[in-house]
Structure formats: structure tokens, C-alpha cells
Amino acid sequence: xxxxxxxxxxxxxxxxxxxxxxxxxxxxxxxxxxxxxxxxxxxxxxxxxxxxxxxxxxxxxxxxxxxxxxxxxxxxxxxxxxxxxxxxxxxxxxxxxxxxxxxxxxxxxxxxxxxxxxxxxxxxxxxxxxxxxxxxxxxxxxxxxxxxxxxxxxxxxxxxxxxxxxxxxxxxxxxxxxxxxxxxxxxxxxxxxxxxxxxxxxxxxxxxxxxxxxxxxxxxxxxxxxxxxxxxxxxxxxxxxxxxxxxxxxxxxxxxxxxxxxxxxxxxxxxxxxxxxxxxxxxxxxxxxxxxxxxxxxxxxxxxxxxxxxxxxxxxxxxxxxxxxxxxxxxxxxxxxxxxxxxxxxxxx
Amino acid sequence: xxxxxxxxxxxxxxxxxxxxxxxxxxxxxxxxxxxxxxxxxxxxxxxxxxxxxxxxxxxxxxxxxxxxxxxxxxxxxxxxxxxxxxxxxxxxxxxxxxxxxxxxxxxxxxxxxxxxxxxxxxxxxxxxxxxxxxxxxxxxxxxxxxxxxxxxxxxxxxxxxxxxxxxxxxxxxxxxxxxxxxxxxxxxxxxxxxxxxxxxxxxxxxxxxxxxxxxxxxxxxxxxxxxxxxxxxxxxxxxxxxxxxxxxxxxxxxxxxxxxxxxxxxxxxxxxxxxxxxxxxxxxxxxxxxxxxxxxxxxxxxxxxxxxxxxxxxxxxxxxxxxxxxxxxxxxxxxxxxxxxxxxxxxxx
DNA sequence: TTGAAAGCGCTAACAA
DNA sequence: TTGTTAGCGCTTTCAA
Numbered sequence: 001x002x003x004x005x006x007x008x009x010x011x012x013x014x015x016x017x018x019x020x021x022x023x024x025x026x027x028x029x030x031x032x033x034x035x036x037x038x039x040x041x042x043x044x045x046x047x048x049x050x051x052x053x054x055x056x057x058x059x060x061x062x063x064x065x066x067x068x069x070x071x072x073x074x075x076x077x078x079x080x081x082x083x084x085x086x087x088x089x090x091x092x093x094x095x096x097x098x099x100x101x102x103x104x105x106x107x108x109x110x111x112x113x114x115x116x117x118x119x120x121x122x123x124x125x126x127x128x129x130x131x132x133x134x135x136x137x138x139x140x141x142x143x144x145x146x147x148x149x150x151x152x153x154x155x156x157x158x159x160x161x162x163x164x165x166x167x168x169x170x171x172x173x174x175x176x177x178x179x180x181x182x183x184x185x186x187x188x189x190x191x192x193x194x195x196x197x198x199x200x201x202x203x204x205x206x207x208x209x210x211x212x213x214x215x216x217x218x219x220x221x222x223x224x225x226x227x228x229x230x231x232x233x234x235x236x237x238x239x240x241x242x243x244x245x246x247x248x249x250x251x252x253x254x255x256x257x258x259x260x261x262x263x264x265x266x267x268x269x270x271x272x273x274x275x276x277x278x279x280x281x282x283x284x285x286x287x288x289x290x291x292x293x294x295x296x297x298x299x300x301x302x303x304x305x306x307x308x309x310x311x312x313x314x315x316x317x318x319x320x321x322x323x324x325x326x327x328x329x330x331x332x333x334x335x336x337x338x339x340x341x342x343x344x345x346x347x348x349x
Numbered sequence: 350x351x352x353x354x355x356x357x358x359x360x361x362x363x364x365x366x367x368x369x370x371x372x373x374x375x376x377x378x379x380x381x382x383x384x385x386x387x388x389x390x391x392x393x394x395x396x397x398x399x400x401x402x403x404x405x406x407x408x409x410x411x412x413x414x415x416x417x418x419x420x421x422x423x424x425x426x427x428x429x430x431x432x433x434x435x436x437x438x439x440x441x442x443x444x445x446x447x448x449x450x451x452x453x454x455x456x457x458x459x460x461x462x463x464x465x466x467x468x469x470x471x472x473x474x475x476x477x478x479x480x481x482x483x484x485x486x487x488x489x490x491x492x493x494x495x496x497x498x499x500x501x502x503x504x505x506x507x508x509x510x511x512x513x514x515x516x517x518x519x520x521x522x523x524x525x526x527x528x529x530x531x532x533x534x535x536x537x538x539x540x541x542x543x544x545x546x547x548x549x550x551x552x553x554x555x556x557x558x559x560x561x562x563x564x565x566x567x568x569x570x571x572x573x574x575x576x577x578x579x580x581x582x583x584x585x586x587x588x589x590x591x592x593x594x595x596x597x598x599x600x601x602x603x604x605x606x607x608x609x610x611x612x613x614x615x616x617x618x619x620x621x622x623x624x625x626x627x628x629x630x631x632x633x634x635x636x637x638x639x640x641x642x643x644x645x646x647x648x649x650x651x652x653x654x655x656x657x658x659x660x661x662x663x664x665x666x667x668x669x670x671x672x673x674x675x676x677x678x679x680x681x682x683x684x685x686x687x688x689x690x691x692x693x694x695x696x697x698x
Numbered sequence: 699t700t701g702a703a704a705g706c707g708c709t710a711a712c713a714a
Numbered sequence: 715t716t717g718t719t720a721g722c723g724c725t726t727t728c729a730a
Contacts, residue, residue, distance in 0.1 A: 004505055004506070005411075005706075006478065006481075006707065007478065007504075008478070009706090009707055010709095011707080019717085020718075021707090021708080021717090022709080022710095023716065023717075025710095026715095028708095033716085035716090038715080038716085051478075052475040053479065054408075054481060054708075055479050056414065056708090057405075058707080059722085060409050060708060060709085060721090060722045061707070061708035061709035061710080062709055062721085063710090066479075078444065078448070080440075081440045081441065081443065081444040081658075084441075084640075085641055086437065086641035086642065088430070088433060088440075090440060091429075091440065092430065094430065094459070098461070099427070107480070108459075109456055109458055111456075112451075125356075125401070126401040129357070129400075129402075129403060130401050130402065132405055291433075291435075292434055292435035293435065293641060293642070293645055296642055296645040296646070298647070354722075359723065368700080369700065370701085370723090370724080371700070371702080372701080374724070374725060374726095375700090377724095382699060382700085383699075383700085384699065384700090387699085387700085402723080405723080405724090406706095406725090407724060407725075408724085409705090409725085410705085410723070410724035411726060
């Protein structure tokens with residue numbers, strides 16, 4: 001293969017403008033200390049020649065790589081893609097992440113790694129060595145993984161942790177799952193429900209516990225708490241069905257159920273239909289996540305909307321800001337989630 | 350910010366193994382002409398130190414960047430993400446593209462560019478200068494854009510064009526839309542339909558014409574062709590509705606409609622319901638694309654499934670193969686699309 | 699079969 | 715305020 005070389009390099013610009021390489025570099029990097037007229041002259045040459053610096057060379061020179069790595073769970077991401085159920089967590093991450101990166105002249109590179117893998121450190125180290133990213137975005141369930149967090153810290157790389165409150169380094173961003181669950185629960189309480197079941201997600205995800213907390217505290221505040229109304233799933237359809245069956249089998253079954261993600265809520269809806277329970281007349285339902293499918297369910301499901309794009313956008317912004325001047329933020333950034341009501345909730349029978 | 354340097358470089362490995370840099374480089378790049386024992390010794394050092402070459406440095410040294418750029422339509426991609434309708438073209442591209450890249454030690458970087466932009470050349474050139482990708486994957490509607498194709502050819506970059514038959518350089522891959530449309534049409538003909546309407550996509554996408562061709566030829570073969578049965582949309586829900594209304598307003602309306610994408614099919618379903626036409630009893634429907642939403646429609650819609658992951662995977666493989674030895678493939682690679690029948694087709698009333 | 703030299707495009711450190 | 719020098723980590727010459 002023909003060896004490709006940079007078409008227009010800093011040298012060409014320097015020659016064209018009649019200045020040194022360093023001056024061009026200063027203009028490109030908006031360094032202070034360049035006379036306006038000089039700057040204009042260099043910029044003119046840059047525009048004329050269509051010069052764009054090579055990030056590889058920039059990185060080699062000791063500057064940034066202008067690359068941000070998004071670390072996603074390999075297994076889950078691939079499973080979601082293969083399942084074709086419309087889960088758009090990844091897409092929303094791209095929406096917020098890519099666009100914000102682009103605004104700042106950065107690129108987002110996605111890397112899938114296995115949380116359960118014992119060579120996760122090696123994988124991450126390899127990605128860092130190969131790519132030399134300026135920052136890393138950790139998504140659940142990586143966000144709270146101490147192995148990853150400590151490694152990143154040791155490498156001196158700026159990183160954001162989406163959906164984790166675990167102590168430690170890194171910029172933390174959450175969507176206030178506790179409050180969201182409380183909002184959903186309060187909505188049902190206001191409708192008159194007293195027996196409100198909750199289907200939790202797996203413990204591996206920190207947010208699972210937060211959602212349970214929100215539900216429990218709202219129930220306690222209303223004086224109707226009962227942990228028999230809590231069932232646990234693993235975010236899968238099958239587990240949601242099992243959990244729903246468990247709740248409906250109670251001596252005093254719930255008149256409303258909140259499930260920690262769409263798949264489990266859909267499974268609950270399905271089970272309810274099989275048992276001739278009409279939603280929302282006999283059973284109210286609130287879901288978490290709000291992926292596209294639940295809008296097409298019958299009835300369309302009310303749900304807590306996760307502002308994933310917004311959170312990812314902020315993660316990128318904060319990482320880039322951190323690059324300039326080490327942030328000392330220690331409190332997590334919170335982006336509120338909201339309840340979108342559709343037609344799956346009504347007063348209890 | 351602390352200036353980060355490569356933790357383990359080729360020098361460390363060379364020192365550890367007691368050989369020259371060049372020998373390490375040869376082992377890393379699997380160059381021939383290294384004695385097995387030497388190779389083993391170097392490899393041992395590499396493993397021991399956890400050495401991974403920096404792609405920035407590799408690229409600077411004149412070798413590959415191990416980066417492949419996927420070029421997507423900016424406007425459409427963002428619109429799909431924002432709409433949250435479950436459109437998973439992008440996800441399927443990532444599934445096929447990322448995983449195949451990973452298998453070969455490559456990374457996939459996504460770049461969104463505006464087709465309609467007059468500075469598309471500048472944008473692309475900038476991305477190429479910054480990233481120095483070894484290859485580029487063009488997705489519709491970029492795949493047939495002569496500006497892009499010629500620019501890439503001039504730059505000497507390997508590239509694949511998904512969904513374009515336009516003559517010119519680049520590896521072409523198609524999903525045989527013509528055949529797919531014919532298959533859908535034939536299925537309906539076999540059920541006894543004679544008035545089969547077709548809602549085409551916008552001319553900007555080459556595949557729009559191919560699908561029309563497949564439908565028309567199947568209709569002609571059956572001796573029932575009638576171009577009054579052809580309506581044109583732009584892939585949007587609204588345009589699908591308009592097109593469907595046009596077809597249903599015919600003196601002799603269709604008993605079946607094939608629409609060129611899911612949104613337009615859904616719009617047709619919606620309009621049919623409003624007019625008290627029961628699908629499939631009064632009107633059969635076949636969709637194109639098979640995004641998640643149509644499986645949840647009532648009834649679930651039969652559809653042509655686009656093998657996007659498979660096509661993208663092949664695109665990556667072919668680009669990487671092309672890097673080694675310039676391919677001389679001139680005939681397009683065809684990955685067949687298949688019809689998945691659900692409950693939206695039946696014999697005509 | 700191995701090693702030494704030069705250079706890729708850029709920036710940091712220093713000097714002028 | 716500008717220019718010069720050295721070097722980043724790697725690969726391609728070329729020589730041994």
C-alpha cells in the first residue's frame with residue numbers, strides 16, 4: 001500500500017506564512033503571546049492551505065490526543081444490539097457524547113470491555129496505551145468498579161463516572177434515581193394506591209439500590225411500607241416475569257407495580273394480561289428508562305425518563321474542563337429524571 | 350495538567366529483551382525474518398511488561414493508524430437519536446463494524462457529516478487530516494456521493510460504499526434491495542393480490558429506486574403493473590401518511606401496500622385504522638427495514654429485514670483486506686435481505 | 699538475521 | 715513576541 005503522508009503539514013503553513021513552526025503551533029493552539037497581525041497572517045495561510053493538525057503528531061509532541069474513550073459493558077451492549085428491542089441507552093450516550101465532543105474538537109471512541117473479566121485491567125491498559133485518550137467516560141456497571149477507577153486515577157487520566165456514587169476519584173454524575181423512584185411512588189400514592197410493588201434491578205448496578213431506596217422512603221413517608229412488596233430481577237424480561245408473579249401471588253397483592261426497567265415492566269404487563277388484569281384499571285404500572293418500546297405497548301406505559309444524552313454531554317464537558325484546570329468537584333453532578341405519564345396508571349380498583 | 354507519557358515503550362521492551370528497537374518492531378508487526386528464539390524472547394518481554402504500541406506513534410512512523418472512519422449522515426442520524434423511535438440502523442452498524450474492527454485490532458470512529466453541505470469536502474478532509482484513518486465506510490446517502498468518492502480515491506484511502514451501485518472507485522456492498530422488493534411483491538401476488546401499492550423512499554437514496562424496480566418488475570411479470578400504484582415519500586411518518594392517502598384515494602385502491610421503510614408503513618397502518626380498514630383483512634402491509642417498533646405494532650408487521658450488521662462487518666473486513674493487497678473487486682458484494690412474515694399479510698378481501 | 703540512522707508532524711523548553 | 719532545538723514512540727530506510 002502506498003504510504004500516506006500528511007497532505008498539508010505545519011511546515012507548509014510556516015513556509016507559506018513566512019514564520020517559524022512554533023508560531024504556527026501557537027496560533028493553532030490559541031496560545032497567548034502572538035501579535036494579532038501575525039496571527040491573522042498565519043490563520044490566512046491555514047485557511048488557504050486547509051491545514052488541519054494531525055492528532056497523532058499532536059499527541060506525539062506531548063499535547064492532547066483529543067480523544068475521549070467511552071467504556072461500555074461489552075456483554076450488555078452487544079446483547080442489546082442483537083436483541084433489537086429498541087433499547088437506546090447507547091444511542092442516547094452517543095447523542096450527548098459525540099455532539100459535545102465535536103463542539104470542543106474532540107472525538108468519542110467507544111470501547112467495550114467485560115466487567116466480569118479478570119483481565120479487565122489489561123484490556124483497559126491496552127486501550128489507553130494504544131489510544132492515549134485524554135479522558136474516559138465510565139458507564140454502568142463500570143462506573144463503580146474500583147479496579148477501573150483506581151487504574152484510571154493512577155494513570156492520571158480525567159474520567160467521569162455516570163451513575164455511580166461510590167466514593168473515589170473521578171467526576172461523578174447521577175440521574176437521581178432515588179428521587180425518580182420516589183416521584184413514581186408518590187404519583188401512585190396520590191392516585192390512592194397503598195399496595196405498591198417494586199421490582200428492583202440487579203445489585204451489580206448501584207442504581208438498583210437507589211431506586212429501591214426512593215420507593216421505600218416514599219412508602220415509609222406514607223406509612224404504607226412493606227418489604228414483601230419488593231421483588232428483585234436482573235433487568236431481563238424473564239426475571240421481570242418471575243418477580244411480577246411473586247408480587248401478584250401475595251396474600252394482599254399490589255394494585256400498582258413499579259419496575260426498574262422497561263423489559264421487566266413489559267413482562268409484568270404481559271403477565272397481568274394473561275391473568276386477565278386490565279392495566280391500568282386493575283393494576284397500575286410505572287416503568288424506568290423509557291426506551292421506545294414502552295410507548296408502543298398497550299396501553300402506552302408511564303415511565304421515568306433517564307436523561308442519558310444530557311448526562312453524557314455533561315460528562316464530556318466536565319472532562320474537557322478538567323483537562324484545563326483540575327476540577328476539585330467532589331459532589332456528584334445531578335441531572336433530574338422526570339416522570340412521563342401515559343396511560344398505565346389510574347386510581348386503584 | 351501533568352504531561353502523560355507512554356508507560357511502556359518499545360525501548361523498554363528492547364532493553365528488557367536485550368535487542369534493538371527494530372527487532373521488537375519486527376516482532377510486533379509480525380515481520381518475517383526474525384529467528385523463532387529471538388521472537389519468543391521479545392514476545393516474553395512484551396507480555397511481561399504489558400507493552401502495547403501507541404497508534405499515534407505507529408502512524409507517525411509511517412505505518413497504519415488502525416482507525417476506520419464510519420461516515421454517517423449527520424442530520425438523519427441525530428434526528429433518529431432524538432426521535433427515540435427505536436430506529437437501530439446505527440446500532441446494527443456498530444454491532445457489525447466495531448466487533449469486526451476489534452477482531453483485527455482496529456477501532457471504529459464515527460463521524461457525522463452533512464450531505465447537503467457545500468463544505469462537505471472540507472469537513473471530510475479535516476477528519477482525514479486529523480485522524481489519518483486507514484479506511485472509510487460510507488453509509489447512505491454518502492455512499493454514492495461523487496464528491497466524497499473522488500476525494501477518498503484521490504487521497505488513496507481504502508473505502509467501502511454501503512448501499513450504492515453508482516459506478517466509481519470503492520468497495521461496493523449492497524443488500525439487494527431490488528430482489529427484496531420483488532420478494533415482498535411476489536409474496537403478496539401469491540396470496541392473490543393484484544393491486545399492490547408501493548410507497549417509495551426519496552430519490553436521494555439510491556436504494557429507493559432499486560426497491561421500486563423490484564416491485565415494478567414483479568408486478569410486470571405478473572401482468573398487473575400500474576404506476577398509479579406508486580407513491581413517493583421521504584421516509585418520514587408524515588410523508589408516509591400522505592402517500593398512503595394518495596394510494597387509498599385511487600378509484601381502484603390497493604389491497605396491499607409495501608412501504609420503503611418502517612415509519613411510512615406505520616403511518617399507513619395508522620391511516621388504515623382511521624378509515625376502519627382492518628389489517629390484514631382489508632389491507633395487507635409489508636414494511637422495509639424491520640426496526641424494533643414494527644414488531645410491537647398491532648398487528649406485528651411483516652417486513653424485509655436489512656442485514657446491516659452483516660454488511661458493515663463485511664465492509665470492515667474488505668477494507669482491511671484491501672489495505673494489505675489492493676483488491677480489484679469491481680462487482681458489488683451482495684448480502685441478501687430476507688422477508689420475515691408476521692401478521693400483516695393475508696389474501697385480499 | 700540483526701542493528702543503527704534518519705525522519706514522521708508536532709510541541710515543550712529554551713534562547714534570542 | 716518570535717525562533718531554535720530537542721525529543722515524543724515508532725517505522726522505514728540502509729548497512730553490517
